[in-house]
Amino acid sequence: MLFDVIGRSVGIQSPSRLIIEVDSVDELISHLATLEGDIWISCTAPLKYGLSKWYGDKAPLSESINQIARIEGRMEVGNTDGLGFLEACESEGIVPRGKILKLRGGGATARSIALEWTRMGGLIFPIKGRRQLPDGPWSNMVNQDDEADIALDLDVSPGQRHDTEMEAKRTLSVSYGSDWRPDDFAIKMVCAQHLVAWRILYAPEMAAKLPSLDDTIGLLSEEKRKITIHEW
Missing domain, CATH: 3.40.50 (Rossmann fold)
Structure with a gap:
């Protein structure tokens, strides 16, 4: 479509x-x-x-x-994956530079997002999910006590729009179902x-x-x- x-x-x-x-x-x-x-x-x-x-x-x-x-x-x-995530963030006024992204997941989408987020000056706070985010340019960027600006849970079941339980100033979801809305x-x-x-x-x-x-x-x-x- x-x-x-x-x-x-x-x-x-x-x-x-x-x-x-x-x-x-x-x-x-x-x-x-x-x-x-x-x-x-x-x-x-x-x-x-x-x-x-x-x-x-x-x-x-x-x-x-x-x-x-x-x-x-x-x-x-x-x-x-990563470039699309950045453009979606930009549409909502989210600028990566200096911002901490708490990221759960270690698959292809997680790696691509982590890569592009750090390229734009952002920081990654990896959270172990079904898979661990491997080492990369995003490794060892933040302390465990640092407050995250954005939380993104890539282990959420497909079609589930509910917010993650991960704490941050703001949470995002990249999961959607047939009842999606334009502002998702x-x-x-x-x-x-x-x-x-x-x-x-x-x-x-x-x-x-x-x-x-x-x-x-x-x-x-x-x-x-x-x-x-x-x-x-």
């Missing part, structure tokens, strides 16, 4: 959509070879990790790739990730034509409203 609403805003009409279910990166690459035209795929775990190994040092710190684009036969890959931070992050992918990977030449984050959320909300009315 996101590709449709953004694509229409830059003049791309009725793209073909497909869902690819594969068990390995080799299987994915083989399947892509059978398809014609330009392709853009958003990937989830475990392919995110396998693709990172496949493409070598494209994402050495986050160890994750969540976007693949084949444009005129050329393959490009990237990770938009998670929706802002998803839309921001998509816009980042358009700018840096899929169609950088269209960057100036892309809708703003607020406009994208508005377009997506209107699309959801139309679908809901149609279902009724």
